[in-house]
Amino acid sequence: MPDRLTVFVTGASAGIGAACARTFAAGGDRVILAARSKGTLDALAADLNAAHGDGTALAVVLDVTDAQAHLDAVAGLPDGWAEIDVAVLNAGLSKGLDPVWENTVADVDLMVDVNVKGVVNGIRAVVPGMLARGRGHVITLGSTAAHAVYPGGVVYCATKAAVLALTNGLKVDLHGTPVRATTVSPGIVETDFSLVRFDGDRERADAVYADTNALTAEDVADAVAYCARASERVNVQELLVTPRVQSGYTMIARGPDAEGL
Ligand code: NAP
Secondary structure (H helix, E strand, C coil): CCCCCCEEEEECHHHHHHHHHHHHCCCCCECCCCCCCCHHHHHHHHHHHHHCEEEEEEEEEEECCHHHHHHHHCCCCCCCCCCEEEECCCCCCCCCCCCCHCCCCCCCCHHHHHHHHHHHHHHHHHHHHHHHHCCCCCECCCCCCHHHCCCCCCCHHHHHHHHHHHHHHHHHHHHCCEEEEEEEEEEEECCCCCHHHHHHHHHHHHHHHHCCEEHHHHHHHHHHHHHCCCCCCCCCCEEEEECCCCEEEEEEECHHHHCCC
C-alpha cells in the first residue's frame, strides 16, 4: 500500500462521503470527489487543496446511475490521479417512508438505480485497474438496514441488503487477488439523508435525530479509514458501526434514555 493513497469517493458532496474526503485528506491522502453537485464539489475541493496543499483533491461530476459515465469518469482521470487505491462507493439515498405497495415507481427506480446499480457501476469502473496494478480496495456503504427491515423502509432495506451481497460477492470473485472488498454498515447517522428521504421537509427530518445521539458523518469516515488503513494482510469484510444509543439494529434510545450516551 502506498504511503499516500488515491481515494475515489462517490457521493462526496455531502454527509458521509464529504466526511470521508476530509478524513483521508487530513491523513495525507489524495481524494477524488464524485457526485452530481458541481458547485459543492468544487468548493470542497478548493477547501481541501487550501488546507492540505494543491493536488490533494479533484472534483469529478458524476451521476453513478450512468454506467458509461462512470467508466468514462475513471478512464478520464488526469495523469497522477488515475491509479485509484481505494474506492469508497458511498452514493446512496432513501425516498419516502410508506408501505411498500404505496412506493411510487419513480422512488423505487431511484433507490435501486443509485444504491444498487450505482455500486455495480462503480465496481465495473474501478476493479479492472486495481487488478492490473495488483492492489486496491473497494469499500461500499451498507447499513444496519441490510440486516433488519423497518416499516416503510422496505425497498431501501432491500437495496442495502443487495449492497452487502454485492460486496461479499465481489470478495468471492476477487479470491486469490490482492484486491480487497469491504462493507461499512452504519446505524443512524445525522446527515441530509432524512431531508432527502422526506423531500426537503426539514421538520420531519430533524425529528429523526431529535433527543438522541446519532453517529456523525465523521464517525463513519473514521470507520472507513480504519478499513482502508488496516494491514494488507487483513480484509475487513463488514464493519457494523452504530451509536451507543442504538441496539438490535432498529432500537434507538431517546430522551432521558439517551442522556449521557
Ligand atoms: P447524504 O448526506 O444525503 O449524502 C448522499 C450523497 O450521495 C450526496 O453527496 C449526493 O450527492 C450523493 N448522490 C445521490 N445520488 C447520486 C447519484 N445519482 N450520483 C452520484 N451521487 C449521488 O446521505 P449520507 O447519510 O451521507 O449517505 C451516504 C451513504 O450512507 C448512503 O449510501 C446511505 O444509504 C448510507 N447510510 C446512511 C445512513 C444515515 O443514517 N445517514 C445510515 C446507514 C447508511 P449529489 O446530490 O451531489 O449527487
